[in-house]
Amino acid sequence: MFKKILIANRGEIALRVIRVCRELGIKTVAVYSEADRDSLHVRFADEAICIGPPSSRESYLNIPRIIAAAEVTAAEAVHPGYGFLAENANFAEICTSSGLKFIGPSVESINSMGDKAYAKDTMRRAEVPVIPGSDGVVTDLKLAVDIAYGVGFPVILKAVAGGGGKGMRIVRAADELEKNFVMASNEAEAAFGNPGIYIEKYLENPHHIEFQVFGDQYGNVIHLNERDCSIQRRHQKLVEESPSPFISSALREMMGAAAVKGARSVNYESAGTMEFLVDKYHNFYFMEMNTRIQVEHPVTEEVTGLDLIKMQIEVAAGKKLNKKSHKPSGHAIECRINAEDPANNFRPSPGEIKSFHLPGGFGVRVDTHCYAGYRVPPNYDSLIAKLVTFAPTREEAIDKMASALEEFTVEGIHTTIPFHQKVMKNDLYRAGTFDTSFIEYSNILI
Numbered sequence: 001m002f003k004k005i006l007i008a009n010r011g012e013i014a015l016r017v018i019r020v021c022r023e024l025g026i027k028t029v030a031v032y033s034e035a036d037r038d039s040l041h042v043r044f045a046d047e048a049i050c051i052g053p054p055s056s057r058e059s060y061l062n063i064p065r066i067i068a069a070a071e072v073t074a075a076e077a078v079h080p081g082y083g084f085l086a087e088n089a090n091f092a093e094i095c096t097s098s099g100l101k102f103i104g105p106s107v108e109s110i111n112s113m114g115d116k117a118y119a120k121d122t123m124r125r126a127e128v129p130v131i132p133g134s135d136g137v138v139t140d141l142k143l144a145v146d147i148a149y150g151v152g153f154p155v156i157l158k159a160v161a162g163g164g165g166k167g168m169r170i171v172r173a174a175d176e177l178e179k180n181f182v183m184a185s186n187e188a189e190a191a192f193g194n195p196g197i198y199i200e201k202y203l204e205n206p207h208h209i210e211f212q213v214f215g216d217q218y219g220n221v222i223h224l225n226e227r228d229c230s231i232q233r234r235h236q237k238l239v240e241e242s243p244s245p246f247i248s249s250a251l252r253e254m255m256g257a258a259a260v261k262g263a264r265s266v267n268y269e270s271a272g273t274m275e276f277l278v279d280k281y282h283n284f285y286f287m288e289m290n291t292r293i294q295v296e297h298p299v300t301e302e303v304t305g306l307d308l309i310k311m312q313i314e315v316a317a318g319k320k321l322n323k324k325s326h327k328p329s330g331h332a333i334e335c336r337i338n339a340e341d342p343a344n345n346f347r348p349s350p351g352e353i354k355s356f357h358l359p360g361g362f363g364v365r366v367d368t369h370c371y372a373g374y375r376v377p378p379n380y381d382s383l384i385a386k387l388v389t390f391a392p393t394r395e396e397a398i399d400k401m402a403s404a405l406e407e408f409t410v411e412g413i414h415t416t417i418p419f420h421q422k423v424m425k426n427d428l429y430r431a432g433t434f435d436t437s438f439i440e441y442s443n444i445l446i
């Protein structure tokens, strides 16, 4: 087992990794930007190194400084968390060549799944159903028109390097294609430094259902069932749950088998997520793979009883996966509590948290790095806490969530708590009849 791990991240996920390391008797090194001096990950780690000014580019994305911090502190491995450098093959490669174990998949796996268009080709070859669309990047408008007619309108233009729900444009008719194609490409270049665009059939009102997969260094790959992440705003997840109220056990089995086949085809090691869209006829299509731990991983932890971060560390240290160790049961729901104002178009609401009271009790879990007096910096993503409930049935998990949200008090900044309260009370949500357009047709924001 490793003696010391550097955590190349911040916020709740950095704390989450630190806690597991402590349990395993592993020393930890935190890295932090000047904006995060007062963060709990800095206080809880055994050592902490400032790697630069607030801007992510100069701190959490600054590979040379992070590697230098690992070298100075003699860390043996790096946990990248999610976001920042977690899916950066170059970072994984530099870690490896610097003698640091990157706690995640191999450089080859990241490469074959990192580019979203290429990932779809990889999955097509592995005979996993993919959303119909272009074979890779489309550079030429004429070809874009041909593809769009081929799959039929509406289509969606997506940035190969996109993420976080950004870099997508829906096109409903041929005469809108040219303008949107140029704009999407320019936007992708500006946001992700890569103008590459690919085209997909736009599925109306799909369900976002993803499978947690896990691989070890010996070729074993398992899946840990699904998470339904269909409650989204602007293609960004807000609520996740497991099991999905939409899929049957027969479909679960088919999708799970496809997820494992896909992950195995790229020799996948560590935690990963195969994301699918499922249409109203229960057809499922691979959308993309996230080659890292995800924000919503606690949902799977609650229903399986497995600690996915601990498993990542153990697998990275060479432990074999226990293939028989999970039998999901019960129902788990996660609400993402963001520092945003739902009454004002989810406008970011950074600033000082004046008072902070967390809910608790049986079946209630909160993963957070915040506390009363903490200042939410404007520089990073707005997640301030993940509230997770677990109960034997979906109805009980929803009731528990409603109660926990009621108890959760944050003063000084706006949060998404009032939004989640409305979702938990909504009849469509409670009946389990929702898809990715739920926010629009439920009128929940009005």
Ligand code: ADP
Pocket (backbone or CB within 6 Å): 131, 156, 162, 163, 164, 165, 166, 200, 201, 202, 203, 204, 206, 208, 232, 235, 236, 275, 277, 287, 288, 436
């Ligand atoms: P990101 O990596 O930015 O999160 P994804 O490719 O995972 O982007 O897509 C995010 C969300 O966008 C999906 O969950 C879904 O709601 C919507 N979406 C993406 N592709 C399609 C599509 N082809 N048809 C309909 N909705 C889509």
